[in-house]
Amino acid sequence: MPEITAEQLSQRMQDAGLLDSRQVESLWAELGTREVPYSDFSSLLLRKELVTNYQLDRLIKGEKGGYFYGGYKVLYLVGTGTFARVYRAVHMESGRIVAVKSLRKRFRDDRSMNEQFIREGKIGVQLRHPNIVPIYEVVEQPSPCLIMEFVEGRNLREFTRVRKKLSPVESLRVAVDILSGLTYAATLGMTHRDLKMSNVLVTSRGKGKLVDFGLAGLQSLKANSANAEETNPRTIDYAGLERASGVRNNDPRSDLFFVGVILYNMVTGVSPIGETKDRLTRLSSARYQNIKPVNHADPSVPPRLAAFIMRSIELDPEKRFATAAEMYDDAKRILARIEAGDTSEPDPAELLPTAKKAAEDVSPDQEGQNKTLMIVESKTEMQDVLRDRLKKYGYRVLVFSDPRRAINRFAEDVTQTADCVIFCTQFLGAPSLEAFNEFGSREATKDIPAVLFVDPKQPNLIKAAQLAPHRVMLQAPLKVRELREALRKLLRPELVSEEPTAETPAEATPAAE
Numbered sequence: 001m002p003e004i005t006a007e008q009l010s011q012r013m014q015d016a017g018l019l020d021s022r023q024v025e026s027l028w029a030e031l032g033t034r035e036v037p038y039s040d041f042s043s044l045l046l047r048k049e050l051v052t053n054y055q056l057d058r059l060i061k062g063e064k065g066g067y068f069y070g071g072y073k074v075l076y077l078v079g080t081g082t083f084a085r086v087y088r089a090v091h092m093e094s095g096r097i098v099a100v101k102s103l104r105k106r107f108r109d110d111r112s113m114n115e116q117f118i119r120e121g122k123i124g125v126q127l128r129h130p131n132i133v134p135i136y137e138v139v140e141q142p143s144p145c146l147i148m149e150f151v152e153g154r155n156l157r158e159f160t161r162v163r164k165k166l167s168p169v170e171s172l173r174v175a176v177d178i179l180s181g182l183t184y185a186a187t188l189g190m191t192h193r194d195l196k197m198s199n200v201l202v203t204s205r206g207k208g209k210l211v212d213f214g215l216a217g218l219q220s221l222k223a224n225s226a227n228a229e230e231t232n233p234r235t236i237d238y239a240g241l242e243r244a245s246g247v248r249n250n251d252p253r254s255d256l257f258f259v260g261v262i263l264y265n266m267v268t269g270v271s272p273i274g275e276t277k278d279r280l281t282r283l284s285s286a287r288y289q290n291i292k293p294v295n296h297a298d299p300s301v302p303p304r305l306a307a308f309i310m311r312s313i314e315l316d317p318e319k320r321f322a323t324a325a326e327m328y329d330d331a332k333r334i335l336a337r338i339e340a341g342d343t344s345e346p347d348p349a350e351l352l353p354t355a356k357k358a359a360e361d362v363s364p365d366q367e368g369q370n371k372t373l374m375i376v377e378s379k380t381e382m383q384d385v386l387r388d389r390l391k392k393y394g395y396r397v398l399v400f401s402d403p404r405r406a407i408n409r410f411a412e413d414v415t416q417t418a419d420c421v422i423f424c425t426q427f428l429g430a431p432s433l434e435a436f437n438e439f440g441s442r443e444a445t446k447d448i449p450a451v452l453f454v455d456p457k458q459p460n461l462i463k464a465a466q467l468a469p470h471r472v473m474l475q476a477p478l479k480v481r482e483l484r485e486a487l488r489k490l491l492r493p494e495l496v497s498e499e500p501t502a503e504t505p506a507e508a509t510p511a512a513e
Helices: 006-016 021-031 038-047 053-060 111-125 156-163 168-187 219-224 236-245 253-268 279-283 303-312 324-339 354-361 380-391 403-411 430-441 459-464 480-491
Strands: 072-080 084-091 097-103 135-139 145-149 153-155 200-203 208-210 372-376 396-400 420-424 450-454 471-475
Touching: 006 021, 006 038, 006 053, 021 038, 038 053, 053 072, 072 097, 097 111, 111 135, 111 145, 153 156, 156 200, 156 253, 168 200, 168 208, 168 253, 168 303, 168 324, 236 253, 236 279, 253 303, 253 324, 303 324, 372 380, 372 403, 380 396, 396 403, 403 420, 403 430, 420 430, 420 480, 430 450, 430 459, 450 480, 471 480
Parallel strands: 372 396, 372 420, 420 450, 450 471
Antiparallel strands: 072 084, 084 097, 097 145, 135 145, 153 200, 200 208
8 A cells, every 4th residue: 555645645636737626625525524545535536537547656656747748638658668758648628639759858958869859850740641640749848749649559569469470461551551651751852760660550440650750850960970870779770771782871762671671570470680789780781681581481471472572671772662652552562462362473574663664664765865854853862763763764864952053054055954854842942933934934945845843732833833835834742654744745745645654653753842
């Protein structure tokens, strides 16, 4: 029995702000006396849902704070990680149930950690997608915390720990959800950088939802340290992979590798790269090179799914899927076949990522040969995506992040600069639109084809765009197929057919940046 009286408990609750004097007096009146055992008083509190067991335990220990974050009252602890704790909480006025992610006490005095945590939250606020846990609010004072959706369910690590492993259909459905969220994030120029089982929540209805997108926006911090990724425990697995595969930090295909790791884990019950906290082991190239084939770990995995997983965890990033959108579409296709009971061996052609299959169907001689495109885009990740995709169809690609500098380049030699300019506005905004309009009004460039990418959420830019038959607008979300069709009409009208192209609609790209 706790060494605390009923009256002492009532006073502690008032001091903590959990009850006011009117509520306490009402409780004494119901009990008929203040001379009641602690157990009777606490039982009444719990029965009336005026206190939770979590709050009660803290009150008994004499904890005076940690019951409120902003306008939210903490109900109980959900989970604890290295950097933060997550609580279930309720908004005091609206009654809305939320999750509160609070930086752990030992990090609150570290200014850089506080700034990083707040920055992570502000990045996450931008993301609104069914497969990403939304951050509603960032509270900076007195204690930094993130107010998020409360997901009824558990994280994927806990889920598989109970189930041991998941069926191929269940696993693919979760993987499709993960890839859907990543595809959307890519349209904003974001990668995840911390994909693992515990960062995927599985709802009570089996839907996968991603958490902790904050690292996507922290890449600028790496400029301060050549090995920042290797010293950050939240990105060390990515550093190990990218060191082993010889690619730059923050390669978008690294996320896809770890989707494959998660999927492998779901269908076999074991991780292909093992689990360890040892830093040197996590950075070792051997960890990513010596992966046992899926069908060796579990021969019951359908061949198409096994091939899909092994492609996603190829050490050579060129053999993986190029983007989340491609991997998402292939995952949906395989899921449909397995749901239909198809357990046959895949044809060799099926094993190629979507973009590679499409590229094999089109001869660069007929499309991009001898044509130069200029892309005006400030987001590095998006520059890479557009450059890589368009080069596959034979185009020569120039990239500029400054709209003014891009159009002034034509003053040097208009005949040798570019055959078409693609202006992106999602991140550049009005300056990109102004450059698009000025490009169309200059005597030297008014006849050069141009494409303007806009977000439907930019109505003012859409309204102000000065269009013409050779100056077109495309809206996000954009597919490569749509961009290629527009470019063919502008640059190769002789190749335009009335029939739909043979391309798969999987060629989605996060355009309109």
